[in-house]
Amino acid sequence: MNLRNDETFQKIEDEISINNGLMKDAWIVYKGQKWFPVIVNDRTTGVSGFEVNLSGKWGANSEVGRKKFPLADFLMGISSGIFPAKAALRCKRLDDAQRNGRNIDEIQFTPRLKELISRIRESEMMTRAPMTDVSLIQTAVSISGLDSLDVNEINRIADDSTGSMSTVGESADLQGSDLQGYEHDQEMRSTVELYAEFIARKYYVSQGFDVRKLGKPFDFLCEKDGKVIHVEVKGSRTKLDSVILTINEVYDAENTEWQSDLFIVDQIVVERKGDVLVAGGGVARIMEKWVPAKEMLTPSQFRYRLPDHSKWKVLK
Known part of the structure; x- marks a missing residue:
């Protein structure tokens, strides 16, 4: 399956471009509000894509584990299930410019994107392409x-x-x-x-x-x-x-x-x-x-609980 030749993929990609990097075909509900995946541009490297933090952490001090995925790679990652449940996906609300990480395991899709992901799975893109x-x-x-x-x-x-x-x-x-x-x-x-x-x-x-x-x-x-x-x-x-x-x-x-x-x-x-x-x-x-x-089953390790302090000789 070549996503570039897929009509649904092309339409979603075009709409993301029109919406300044916002994907309206997927969302994560957080505190009763919808958060939509958004493309992030790295000013230092010039790399852009949907940003996933594999560690699940977010904030200024959580750079380790962040990866940016083009749309095709992002959809393949979703379809194959290789993103860990704890991973955080950078999203934003429609009425706010703030971008935050949301739990990727809670992502939902429109019917057309759900159908596209199903076809990606069926074609086994991760193993054959x-x-x-x-x-x-x-x-x-x-x-x-x-x-x-x-x-x-x-x-x-x-x-x-x-x-x-x-x-x-x-x-x-x-x-x-x-x-x-x-x-x-x-x-x-x-x-x-x-x-x-x-x-x-x-x-x-x-x-x-x-x-x-x-x-x-x-x-x-x-x-x-x-x-x-x-x-x-x-x-x-x-x-x-x-x-x-x-x-x-x-x-x-x-x-x-x-x-x-x-x-x-x-x-x-x-x-x-x-x-x-x-x-x-x-x-x-x-x-x-x-x-x-x-x-x-053969025990190969034991957890030993240390005795109270009265049993120990403390070295100065």
Whole structure:
């Protein structure tokens, strides 16, 4: 699907231009008033687009995490669900010039924009169409659970012809992981994790699900015709016979109010091509209606509550 050739997209884009960057086809209700997304121009860099703060914070001291998206990339981000629920979208009211961040998870659409987003999802633009802009993949990096990852220094590119995922950044050791598949190198770990999520999201989209990225306490929320699935994704370069789960991941999967799936992509092949890590291949498997059996869980960490002060010898 080429958005540039889509009549609805063209009309919305033209109207945004006429309305000085304001998108009237989407809004967020805050304290009973509608706030509309607005294009923001960066005077320093000259970059313009709809501004999303991935950290969810706003104000003068919350520059980290802000990204500006052209209309096409913004709609692809909405349709694919890669914006975290906590993200804030810069908006304004019709009767006020003030611009503030509003919770993107509460965004609503006109029928024509809702229909356009539905068609974008159906065409799987995020997995099949070539990307000329890496901003969406940078967004995916920033919400991959690695709080220390510097998204200003790392770019990711989805290769539509091979199904691989590439990473540009600092050098990484390409050798090995431990028995449970944990990667100690941050760049390698994020490459493997994002590739596994890429494969999992593509699978559920192909099954007709709306897929939204959450990250915690599970990776993807998948919905179709009233059916809800919580998907936990694990990836590794090794062949896995065990995975590491957080206590919240276990609690969520044990809850029978919804279906949980465990999606594994292991034996992923990662190669370095110059400054780029390229992930591909791998063996994907899924355990549907997954409930972690108690006998299959092994404690790997304990929380120790410190005794009261009378038990301690304080050093001067």
